[in-house]
Amino acid sequence: MEHDHPTLTAVHLYPTTMDTYGDRGNVTALTKRAQWRGVEIAWRDVELGQSAPAGCDLLFLGGGQDRVQRAVAEDLVTRHDWLAELAGGGTAMLAVCAGLQLLGTRYVDASGGVLPGVGLLDLETVAGNDRLIGNVVAEVVTGTGRHLLAGFENHGGKTYLGDTEPLGRVLAGHGNNGEDGTEGARSGTLLATYLHGPVLPRNAWLADHLLSLALTHAGLDPALLPALDDGLEAAAREEAIAVAERDRRRDRRRGRPRRLLERLRGRATL
DSSP, X not given: OOOOOOEEEEEEESTTTSOGGGTHXXXXXXXXHHHTTTOEEEEEEEOTTOOOOSOOSXXXXXXXXXXXXXXXXXXXXXXXXXXXXXXXXTOEEEEETHHHHHTSSEEEOTTSOEEEOOOSSSEEEEEEEEEEEEEEEEEEEXXXXXXXXXXXXXXXXXXXXXXXXXXXXXXXSOXXXXXXXXXXXXXXXXXXXXXXXXXXXXXXXXXXXXXXXXXXXXXXXXXXOOOOOOHHHHHHHHHHHHHHHHHHHHTOOTTSOSOHHHHHHTTSBO
């Protein structure tokens, strides 16, 4: 006798318009890590101007090139109430790079022009003179402990947080602005990061954190996510950390520890 699998409902916002650096891979990672535990995810793609479901358990918004941000920003503003209801209701949400910027209050371009954001996160982004490019390692604290987040950043905007909490603290790389040591942002079940890669395949703990939030929103038990053998994922992240270390040692500042991996192994879950 066949049994129905528990199913999460999910929305992928702008899957074609906002898909820089393979961010769609985050959707694949979430889907596979759920399926390996017998949980299905029913994704609905929502592009510019298309209608969205009234609610969902999980939402993903990827990064996009500068030339499409105005069109996406204008569309997002029309969805403000819907997005605010999702965030306030506990939907698990992940936004990457331009997605992070557009969920803030505003983006100020190089000429001083202002692109209004949705305002779900208290942050603003201003165009910088140089792009922030390279490998990043950040320390993130969740209810399950300290974790390392590794990925690749490439953004021309510098993001400054207001009352919004950062997702993590930079240990290597630039982060939000290259100045204050913050990476990403979070508010409740809404998480945002500048990291590509895509970020979730090499940071399995973050994918599972989002799935746990989504299961909770759906009224299902997060215990449906037993531990997996994440040896390959861990190896990919350690390699990313090693690359970030090499980059940092090349341009290191006086007084910083020389061995990033050695320092991190005693502080966070690899």
